[in-house]
Amino acid sequence: MPDTVESPTDLLRGSGLRATPARRAVIEVLRTKHKHMTVSEVIDALDSKDSKFDQSTIYRVLSDLGGVGLVAESRLSPGDTVFEWISQSNHHHLQCTACGRTLPLDDELVQDFISRVHERHGFHVNATHLVLSGIEHDCPVE
Amino acid sequence: MPDTVESPTDLLRGSGLRATPARRAVIEVLRTKHKHMTVSEVIDALDSKDSKFDQSTIYRVLSDLGGVGLVAESRLSPGDTVFEWISQSNHHHLQCTACGRTLPLDDELVQDFISRVHERHGFHVNATHLVLSGIEHDCPVE
């Protein structure tokens, strides 16, 4: 698992996008945080650093990055879209509907499931970032 | 698997909700259509019948029905929120991102996956209506 951290600029050019400050900043933020983030979390993170970009820019940047597969987008609920940096390994989550907490979900289980679906249905599920909701066993709210 | 079609009124009362025209109408629509529907599709369906309800009412009704577990709510990727009538058996779907087609997904596979997740993480996934995206094997568009 080599950890050659490519520079945001290289990543962008490698994906055919121009390397601009806004894009580099968003990449830094998403890559540092290993969790998915909402748009406003991204904006706050940038503000509290130094960089300040218009929210429309952030939306556009996130859309661009998603378009070339550098970040994954998922919708947990309407108006609650989250973005996450895509690393080598997939990130799957369990979200507790009682307390709102997000827990990691073992990728192996997911891969296994995807294989079975493929065997049975001839369908290749694209799940680099699956979010399943439910109730966790020791939920503090329940 | 008896198919005693309960009346909307009975279903509502059985769930502790008052039987009102709006709720009955929404139930009829969702139960007839065996697919998931967006809010505006529900509204259109009602309009083209006879009943006309305010959209805020539809939102409230769908929320109420979801609250007592009569309908399932899911959000597809960059699309809208969809609602679906919950019958005895769960409805899971595979959605092809190339052609947009929706295919059924074997419930048994899903149940099995949910059990494994529970064993491993102590988390009970609530999936009465799972939608996974990917590419189908014999997609006409691909």
Add this chain to the structure above:
DNA sequence: CTTTGTGCAAACACTTTGCAAGTCC
């Protein structure tokens, strides 16, 4: 220099809310 990105403000779509009048039980 040509193409693409950014800020700004305004527009949008979807969803929620306050309240008075109407309905259900």
Add this chain to the structure above:
DNA sequence: GGACTTGCAAAGTGTTTGCACAAAG
């Protein structure tokens, strides 16, 4: 009659867009 629903209009949110200017290649 008392509690709950509905319509209406208005406000919220999150997201998108048009356009002039700025920056990247």
